[in-house]
Amino acid sequence: MNLKKTLMTLLQIGVTLLLLWLLFHDPVKRHQMIEALHTANLAWLIPGFICFGLVLVVGSIRWQLLMRVQGITLNWFRVWQLVMIGMFFNLCLPGGVGGDLIKVFFAMREAPKSKSGVLLSIVVDRATGMFALILVSIGVFVYFHTELMALPMIRPFLITVGIIFGGFIGLITVGLIIDRFHLANRLPAKMPGHAAIIDIARAFSVYARSWQAVVAATALSLLLNLFIFGAAIFAAFAFVGNPGAAAMTSVIPIVNTISSLPISLAGIGVREGLFALMLNSLYGTPKELATLISLTGFSLAVVWGLIGGVIYITYRPGDGGTASLGAMESQLEEIEHQIESEEAA
Numbered sequence: 286m287n288l289k290k291t292l293m294t295l296l297q298i299g300v301t302l303l304l305l306w307l308l309f310h311d312p313v314k315r316h317q318m319i320e321a322l323h324t325a326n327l328a329w330l331i332p333g334f335i336c337f338g339l340v341l342v343v344g345s346i347r348w349q350l351l352m353r354v355q356g357i358t359l360n361w362f363r364v365w366q367l368v369m370i371g372m373f374f375n376l377c378l379p380g381g382v383g384g385d386l387i388k389v390f391f392a393m394r395e396a397p398k399s400k401s402g403v404l405l406s407i408v409v410d411r412a413t414g415m416f417a418l419i420l421v422s423i424g425v426f427v428y429f430h431t432e433l434m435a436l437p438m439i440r441p442f443l444i445t446v447g448i449i450f451g452g453f454i455g456l457i458t459v460g461l462i463i464d465r466f467h468l469a470n471r472l473p474a475k476m477p478g479h480a481a482i483i484d485i486a487r488a489f490s491v492y493a494r495s496w497q498a499v500v501a502a503t504a505l506s507l508l509l510n511l512f513i514f515g516a517a518i519f520a521a522f523a524f525v526g527n528p529g530a531a532a533m534t535s536v537i538p539i540v541n542t543i544s545s546l547p548i549s550l551a552g553i554g555v556r557e558g559l560f561a562l563m564l565n566s567l568y569g570t571p572k573e574l575a576t577l578i579s580l581t582g583f584s585l586a587v588v589w590g591l592i593g594g595v596i597y598i599t600y601r602p603g604d605g606g607t608a609s610l611g612a613m614e615s616q617l618e619e620i621e622h623q624i625e626s627e628e629a630a
Contacts, residue, residue: 297550304554308561314573321577325523330585333519337585339512344368347505348410352392354495355402359395366596367391373593376551376586385411394602401487408488412457413499417506419450422538429535436566442559446542460485513541520582527578528568536563540579556583 309315345365352359370391371384378384389407393400426433426443433439463469464486472482492499517537521527540559544552560579564570 293547297547300555301549301553304549304558308554308557308576314576317571317573318577321524321526321574324525327523329519329523330581333516333523333582334585334588336512336515336519337589340509340516341365341368341372341589343505343509343512347413347502347509348406350498350505351406351409351413351492351502352396352403354492354498355399355406357392357396357399357402357406359392363395364392366600367395369589369593370597370600371593372586373590373597376590377594391600391602402491405484405488405491408484409492409499409502412485412488413502414506414509415450415453417503417510418538418542419453421507421510422446422450422542425535425538429531432535432567438566439563442539442543442563446539449542449546456481457485461489464489513537516585517578517582520585521578523581524574524578526571526574528564528570528575532564532568532570533578535567536560539563551583553583 342365345361345368348368349359349361349364352364367388371388373384374387375384378386385407389403392403392407396403433443460482463472463482469483469486476482514534514537518530518533521529521533527533536559540556540563543559544556546555549555557576557579561572561575564575564578565572
């Protein structure tokens with residue numbers, strides 16, 4: 286791990302610990318959370334657990350579909366295993382790309398003749414997921430516009446989400462222009478986001494001929510978001526005094542978008558703080574209850590992640606053998622350089 290990544294990891298750990306201390310240092314709030322747990326109807330977590338499992342199922346179908354465009358024909362169960370392993374490492378590795386790194390590496394070993402295709406498939410997989418989130422967020426904002434705009438303190442969060450979405454659209458636009466006018470060889474090597482822009486440009490070039498698959502992947506992403514909402518809403522239903530499905534729906538896109546930034550480990554603390562602030566400000570939900578709802582929803586992801594850990598322990602790559610995290614990063618960098626060379630040519 287280089288110095289930059291080490292410092293980033295230490296920063297994430299520090300932010301996570303600070304946020305957790307802020308959330309739980311008050312003994313009165315801790316007691317209220319314990320009381321809320323005693324009166325909770327945990328049966329609601331069963332449909333929540335199923336919903337989160339369906340998120341992983343749909344995500345596997347989406348990725349398999351996009352890999353098939355590249356001629357990669359892994360069976361669905363194998364793809365699901367890789368997604369589950371990625372879920373496990375998303376919880377264990379700092380940053381938002383830890384799980385992607387692992388599952389892409391193992392997918393490359395399953396399809397050694399299509400390594401660049403695997404990498405491009407995950408680029409489009411993430412792009413369709415983000416595009417679907419933008420569509421869902423716009424729909425939620427339009428429907429709950431009055432509530433969300435009523436409080437000035439909520440507006441900075443809306444602006445933050447807008448900046449994130451704007452950055453994504455800008456990145457996609459630049460990639461499209463570079464692919465359309467063959468400008469890859471003119472980009473400065475040290476330009477911020479150089480590798481990501483080249484990957485997106487190459488993905489445009491490859492997937493433009495299979496736009497139907499991209500549309501289908503986006504539709505699957507919309508379905509995936511429905512199950513994400515379901516998991517969080519059912520987690521809320523477990524507690525007496527929960528704000529209800531509509532209130533949860535109004536804040537989930539904002540919370541999920543901001544907490545996906547690599548600020549803390551797996552978004553821990555950021556997610557809980559946002560839920561507490563927004564649900565309390567908009568709907569009067571006690572902050573300790575909102576925090577508990579967030580933690581309960583996250584616990585569903587943790588359980589699925591632990592299942593992914595069991596799958597990782599028992600998983601055997603198609604070519605056999607194992608590899609260190611450093612070797613995985615080196616191989617992905619090598620493939621990215623290959624894609625850059627192909628795009629420049």
